Amino acid sequence: MAAKTSKAKRRKPAAAVDRAWLTMLAQNLTNMAIVTASSGSVLLCLLIAKRFA
Numbered sequence: 001m002a003a004k005t006s007k008a009k010r011r012k013p014a015a016a017v018d019r020a021w022l023t024m025l026a027q028n029l030t031n032m033a034i035v036t037a038s039s040g041s042v043l044l045c046l047l048i049a050k051r052f053a
Contacts, residue, residue: 012020
């Protein structure tokens, strides 16, 4: 049987990890803003519809 060789795990440079963290943070903040705006607009439309119904 041939001996199994394992490749050493390559670690990302600290700058790449830092950039990935900031990118993820920006995406999460964007998603939260979109969800807040859309749910707010839905609630506003429901309140307007309730007033005229």
